[in-house]
Amino acid sequence: MTSVQHHKGRARHWIAAALGLLALAAPAASMAANAGDQLYERTLMTAADGRCRLFAPAISAALDAARAQARGATLRSGASEQQVQALEQRARAKADGAACNSPDLTTAATRVKKAFEGYAQMQTMTYPGDVASWKAERAVSATIPVWRLSQLSAFGADRLMFGLAGRAKAVTAVATFENGQRPYAARIIVRDTNRTQGPYIDPRGGRALSAKVAPRNASLVFTAETREEAPATLLPVGAKTGLAFRFPTAVADAMSELDPREAVTVEFAFPGRGDEMTRRAYVEVGDFAAGRAFLR
Numbered sequence: 001m002t003s004v005q006h007h008k009g010r011a012r013h014w015i016a017a018a019l020g021l022l023a024l025a026a027p028a029a030s031m032a033a034n035a036g037d038q039l040y041e042r043t044l045m046t047a048a049d050g051r052c053r054l055f056a057p058a059i060s061a062a063l064d065a066a067r068a069q070a071r072g073a074t075l076r077s078g079a080s081e082q083q084v085q086a087l088e089q090r091a092r093a094k095a096d097g098a099a100c101n102s103p104d105l106t107t108a109a110t111r112v113k114k115a116f117e118g119y120a121q122m123q124t125m126t127y128p129g130d131v132a133s134w135k136a137e138r139a140v141s142a143t144i145p146v147w148r149l150s151q152l153s154a155f156g157a158d159r160l161m162f163g164l165a166g167r168a169k170a171v172t173a174v175a176t177f178e179n180g181q182r183p184y185a186a187r188i189i190v191r192d193t194n195r196t197q198g199p200y201i202d203p204r205g206g207r208a209l210s211a212k213v214a215p216r217n218a219s220l221v222f223t224a225e226t227r228e229e230a231p232a233t234l235l236p237v238g239a240k241t242g243l244a245f246r247f248p249t250a251v252a253d254a255m256s257e258l259d260p261r262e263a264v265t266v267e268f269a270f271p272g273r274g275d276e277m278t279r280r281a282y283v284e285v286g287d288f289a290a291g292r293a294f295l296r
Contacts, residue, residue, distance in 0.1 A: 035073035036087060042067035043091035045112055052100035054109040058120035061296040063112065066119070068290035069127070072260035081198050081259070125294050129286030130261065131207050136291040140167050145231050149291045152236060153209075153266075155281040159236045160266060162283050164252065169295060171251045173266050174230045175281070176242040183268035183279075186224040186245040189216065190254045190264045199262040209263035209282035222251045256289040 046067050049055050055063065074084055098105050127134040136149050150163035157178035165172040173186055191199065191214035200218070205211020213219075224245035235242050255264060263282045270277045 035070060035077045036079065038070035039067070039074045039084070040087055040091045042070050043088045044095045045108065047092040047095035048098060048100075048105060048109075051095065052105070054100075054105075055113060056120075057296075059113055059116050061293060062116040062120040064296065065125075065290045065293035066116070068256075068293045069287055072287050072290065075259050076261060081193075125291065127287035127291050129284045131209055132284045132286065134163070134286055134288060134291040136294045138295060142167070144233050146233050148295050149288070151283055151286075153281045153283055155279065158279065158281070159239065160281040160283075161234060161236050162266060162281075164292065164295070165234055169252075169292075171247040171249060172234065173224070173245045173247070174234045174236070174242050175245075175266075175268060176236060176239040177279075181270055182243060183270050184227075185269040186227070186247075187267045187269070188222045188224075188247055188251050188264060189213070189219045189267060190222070190251065191258060191262065192218055192220045193254075193257045199259040201261060209284055210280075212261060212263040212284075213265050213282065214262075220254055222247050222254075252288075252292060255285060256292060258285045258288075260284075260286050260288075 042063065045054075046060075046064055049060055049063065071084060071088075074087070075081070079087075123138045125136040127136065132151050132153065134149055134151050135147070137147060140146065140148065145166040147161065148164045148166070148169050150161055150165075153160040153162065159176050161172075161174040163172065164170065171188075173188070175183070175186075177183075196214060196218050199212065200214040202211040224247050226244075226246045228244055230242040230244035234244060258264070262285050264285065266281045266283060268279045268281075270279070
């Protein structure tokens with residue numbers, strides 16, 4: 001192969017990747033294309049951006065959110081975690097081999113900028129899941145805590161709002177209890193990806209999120225750092241009072257590594273006779289990682 005042919009081949013690769021990103025900028029379009037190809041292309045351009053500083057922060061955040069969404073779609077399509085990781089490694093290696101000033105990369109970056117300009121300006125985004133959705137809000141108040149990324153969950157007559165709140169995007173659970181009981185502690189239980197090879201999903205459970213959690217002995221347990229009366233702006237619609245529990249940032253990091261089809265457990269502890277009594281709510285992982293990247 002001549003040097004000219006080699007150059008054209010590399011150009012076609014970068015431009016093809018950029019064209020794929022163009023088609024995937026809109027969430028509706030992203031469902032139609034091949035999830036693995038999307039993940040490869042978006043990971044490649046995200047890695048190139050990290051090394052070469054190709055994009056303004058808003059474009060970088062939009063691209064990373066799209067990469068995380070493609071990762072979730074790839075896992076939903078049936079790929080294993082190991083296969084996804086191998087694909088991501090190949091994409092990063094390809095990006096590492098490109099000079100930051102190469103015409104091929106410049107052409108691809110220009111097309112990516114054009115594709116994501118509108119997406120980067122969006123202030124709200126909803127990420128539908130199999131059972132529940134995440135709502136992302138870029139707008140933030142300097143004085144009033146508001147949800148930046150949230151999911152509503154009902155467990156019996158009780159309700160839970162869970163996600164990232166306030167300027168600090170603190171991992172927060174706000175719960176209201178129909179019978180007026182007040183838990184003294186709360187815990188979040190997340191599958192430990194370092195000790196497991198994939199999600200625990202019982203096909204007999206149907207849409208029940210309780211059938212999509214790992215056993216406790218294969219999970220990480222995070223205890224709430226604070227408990228306080230919930231601000232009105234964080235309460236579920238219609239609720240007058242509730243308790244807000246704040247958790248370490250490590251919860252968000254752990255959830256971002258999970259399969260979108262699985263769930264995490266939010267466990268509330270109440271005083272009982274002898275042993276404590278617990279009540280559990282479940283949160284679908286879904287596109288949590290994409291929503292978190294959208295807020296960056």
